[in-house]
Amino acid sequence: MRTNFMKNLVGLLFLFFTMSLSLNAQLAIGDIAFVGFNEDSGPSASQDHSFSFITLTDIPGNEVIYFSEEGWNDDAVGWVGNSEVHLTWTAPAAGISCGNVIYITESAPDVFTTIGGGTVTIGAGASWNFSGGDQVLAYQAATARPATSPTFLAGILTDDGGAGPGINPTTKWNDNAPYGGASSGLPFGLTNGVNCVSLFPTIFTEQDNSKYTGTLTGTSTVLRGLINDRTNWSTHNSTPFDITPSGYTPAVTCVAACSEPDVPTITFAPGTICDGNSALLTISGDKNDATNWHVYTGSCGGTEVGTTAGSTIVVTPVPPSTTYYVRGEGGCVTPATCGSIAVTTTAREDATFSYGASAYCVDDSDPTPTITGLAGGTFTSTAGLSINGGSGAIDLSVSTPGTYTVTYTTTGLCAGDEDVSVTVNALDDASFSYSASTYCVDATDPTPTITGLAGGTFSSTAGLSINAATGAIDVSLSIPGAYTVTYTTSGTCPNSSNVTVTINTLDDASF
Numbered sequence: 246m247r248t249n250f251m252k253n254l255v256g257l258l259f260l261f262f263t264m265s266l267s268l269n270a271q272l273a274i275g276d277i278a279f280v281g282f283n284e285d286s287g288p289s290a291s292q293d294h295s296f297s298f299i300t301l302t303d304i305p306g307n308e309v310i311y312f313s314e315e316g317w318n319d320d321a322v323g324w325v326g327n328s329e330v331h332l333t334w335t336a337p338a339a340g341i342s343c344g345n346v347i348y349i350t351e352s353a354p355d356v357f358t359t360i361g362g363g364t365v366t367i368g369a370g371a372s373w374n375f376s377g378g379d380q381v382l383a384y385q386a387a388t389a390r391p392a393t394s395p396t397f398l399a400g401i402l403t404d405d406g407g408a409g410p411g412i413n414p415t416t417k418w419n420d421n422a423p424y425g426g427a428s429s430g431l432p433f434g435l436t437n438g439v440n441c442v443s444l445f446p447t448i449f450t451e452q453d454n455s456k457y458t459g460t461l462t463g464t465s466t467v468l469r470g471l472i473n474d475r476t477n478w479s480t481h482n483s484t485p486f487d488i489t490p491s492g493y494t495p496a497v498t499c500v501a502a503c504s505e506p507d508v509p510t511i512t513f514a515p516g517t518i519c520d521g522n523s524a525l526l527t528i529s530g531d532k533n534d535a536t537n538w539h540v541y542t543g544s545c546g547g548t549e550v551g552t553t554a555g556s557t558i559v560v561t562p563v564p565p566s567t568t569y570y571v572r573g574e575g576g577c578v579t580p581a582t583c584g585s586i587a588v589t590t591t592a593r594e595d596a597t598f599s600y601g602a603s604a605y606c607v608d609d610s611d612p613t614p615t616i617t618g619l620a621g622g623t624f625t626s627t628a629g630l631s632i633n634g635g636s637g638a639i640d641l642s643v644s645t646p647g648t649y650t651v652t653y654t655t656t657g658l659c660a661g662d663e664d665v666s667v668t669v670n671a672l673d674d675a676s677f678s679y680s681a682s683t684y685c686v687d688a689t690d691p692t693p694t695i696t697g698l699a700g701g702t703f704s705s706t707a708g709l710s711i712n713a714a715t716g717a718i719d720v721s722l723s724i725p726g727a728y729t730v731t732y733t734t735s736g737t738c739p740n741s742s743n744v745t746v747t748i749n750t751l752d753d754a755s756f
Contacts, residue, residue, distance in 0.1 A: 272398055273503075275440035276302040277310070277383060278472040279401040280346060280461075281488025284379075284453035295350035296381050297361075297488040298399065299472070299495060301465040306340040309333060310398065311389045312349070314379045317432045323393060330373050331389040332357060333366045343465060344497030346490040361490045379403055382432060397432040400441035403455060439579060442473040444480060452480035456488055461495040466577055468497060504533035506573025509584040518590045519659035520564045528556050528571055530584070535573030545570040545583035562588040593661035594619045598637065598653045604668040605641050606738035613638040614653070618663070622655040630669065639667065646671040673698045673734035675742040677716065683747045684720045692717040693732070693744070701734040701741075709748070718746065725750040 281297040296312075312332040316325035334349065341347070347361040355373060357365040367373065368389050380402045384395035435441040444455050459477030461468060471477055479486070486492070507530035518524045528538050537552040540560065547570065551558050560569060567590075570583035595618030605612060614624070614637040624637035629645035632638070637653065646669050654662040674697030684691060693703070693716040703716035708724035711717070716732065725748045733741040 271305050271308055272302070272310070272385060272396075274396070274398055274434050275469050275503075276300070276304075277399050278440070278469055279381060279383075279399055279442065280457040280472060280493065281348075281486060282381065282401055282403050282455045283485040283488060284403075285483060285485045295348065295485075295488065296401070297346055297348040297490075298383065299346050299461070299468075299493070299497070300341055300343050301469055301497065302499060303343050304336045304341040306336060306338045308336040308340070309385065310336075311384050311386065311395070313382045313384070313389075314373060315382075316380065317382060317397075317430055322433075330355075331368050332373070333368065333389055334359065334363050335366075336363045343499035344495045346493045346495060348489045384432075395432075397434045398440075400432060400435050401455075402441070402443040403452075436579060438470070438473050438475075440469065440473060442475055442478070444475050444478055452482045454482070454485045455480040456486035456492070461493055461497065463496075464498045464500050466500050466503065503577035505578050505581065506530065506532045506535040508582045509538065509571050509573070511569065511571055511584050511586040513586060513588050517658060518562060518588060520590045520593050521561075522590075523559050523561045524588050526558050526560055526569060526571070526586070528553070528558070528584075530573075532573045533578070534576045535578045536575030537573070538571055539574045539580075541570040541583070542567060543570075545572060545585070546580065560588070562590055564590045564592070566590065591659050593659050594655040594657045596622060596653050596655050596661035596663040598663060599665060600639075600651075600667060603666060604670055604737070605639070606670050607641050607644065607646060607672060608738070609641055611638055611640055611642075614651075614665070616653070618653075618661070619655045619657065622653050622660075624651060624653050626651045626667075630667070639669070641669055644669045670738045672738045672740035673701075673736040675701065675732050675734050675740040677732045677742065678744060679718075679730075679746060682745060683749060684718070685749050685751060686720050686723070686725060687751060688720050690717055690719050690721075691746075693730070695732070697732075697740075697742070698734045698736050700736075701732055701739075703730060703732050705730045705746075709746070718748075720748055723748045 277298045277300055279296060279298050283295045285294065312334060313329070315329035318325050332349065341362045345361055347359060347363060349357055349359045349365055351373065352358045355367055357367055359365050380400060382400045383398040385398065386395040431437065437443050456479050457472050457477060458479045459471050509528045509530035512527045513524045514527070526540065532538065537554050539549060540551050540558055541547045541549050550560055566587055568585055568587045570585045572580055572583040574580045597618035598614045598616045600612050600614050623634050624632055625634065626632050626649045629647055630649040631640040631644045632651065637651065648666060648668040651665050651667050652662055654660055676697035677693045677695045679691050679693050681691065702713050703711055704713060705711050705728045708726055709728040710719040710722040711730065716730065727745060727747045730744045730746055731741050733739060
């Protein structure tokens with residue numbers, strides 16, 4: 246009983262291990278590339294036909310790759326019609342090194358052989374048929390058709406145009422719409438000119454036979470791009486090409502497969518970002534072979550705001566919210582999906598305040614501001630203005646005349662501040678003088694010299710005959726005596742000053 250149990254357990258473990266191998270693709274997109282396609286290679290019309298591909302990485306032993314000439318519906322995410330046959334190619338037990346060409350041909354109706362290594366079997370279903378132009382897709386999955394989540398490795402489109410069932414003509418493989426009898430959308434993961442190739446620049450130009458005739462000397466990374474560039478191919482509508490391994494002379498320098506970056510997860514700090522402040526984005530994920538994380542606003546690949554080779558970057562969000570998009574770029578990677586995060590900012594506190602006037606004289610009553618925003622903040626200004634930090638009251642009499650910026654700052658988490666301009670004006674200069682302090686009643690009438698602000702008025706006590714506008718004294722009409730003459734300005738900050746003038750009578754000359 247125990248022996249049977251152990252046998253069953255071992256059997257289950259072997260089955261699980263075998264299934265694990267088949268469920269997990271060992272290869273990456275672009276690890277192989279198509280280098281030839283012949284529709285006219287078969288000895289009869291029922292034998293359709295042959296293709297070849299080159300390895301751009303080492304293929305492990307017993308690795309399985311499926312090939313389909315059935316179209317892929319990129320809208321419905323599935324095979325078009327789900328009826329055509331798929332081929333299964335299995336690598337030899339020893340594997341195949343990078344830089345080898347593998348040729349697969351139909352040696353008899355629906356009987357396939359290969360040159361260059363591995364074995365080929367054909368699945369159940371309709372016959373393999375390239376007639377009218379077609380495509381070949383290479384993929385890995387747990388099983389062949391009807392695989393619903395294949396990992397596509399490479400592709401070659403050999404048809405030119407014409408709508409197919411269930412295909413969105415706007416998501417075309419080549420750069421012309423619509424599709425032809427090939428009836429295939431561009432499978433996910435493949436990019437034309439990067440890891441797959443469309444051979445027809447215009448519609449209705451289908452050629453039955455095609456061969457990559459560019460160089461096969463170089464690194465696997467460079468050759469991948471050259472092979473998938475349609476300008477490096479030759480085509481013919483009736484004559485097949487030699488696309489067997491002997492028809493090529495590869496000298497591939499294999500480099501490690503490019504490892505695409507993770508779709509990153511982004512967080513930000515601090516938790517509250519006040520309007521105008523910066524945020525620290527932390528990017529979690531592996532860049533792998535990418536050189537930098539690129540940060541965008543607007544959309545993935547939109548307006549770039551910065552890059553970082555590390556895991557953090559400082560950004561300044563625009564209120565009230567900014568969404569940042571991040572993806573790995575550079576090196577050998579193909580920019581793809583972004584991670585994103587929205588950073589919402591918190592409005593600044595209201596720091597609105599005002600004084601009753603914008604200008605004061607040094608002898609005015611000391612002003613105190615009115616706070617219409619959030620109370621409890623502090624007032625500051627530059628040296629020369631005597632201001633109370635708590636109330637904002639200005640001591641005018643001890644302030645140095647000048648124009649000052651008074652700043653009021655709230656004290657909350659998102660402190661706000663506002664500036665108000667205040668001018669402190671000095672009193673007008675009321676300086677003036679007469680040429681003498683004493684005059685006789687028969688002297689020439691004196692007029693003062695104003696050294697301060699002109700335009701003021703003169704006044705004195707009764708008995709002195711004085712012109713209010715000019716300050717001229719009519720000594721002959723004045724009653725002898727000592728007088729105080731006052732000059733008062735009429736400027737921004739009126740002021741006055743006094744001068745003493747004495748009018749003397751003539752001496753008594755009686756004898």
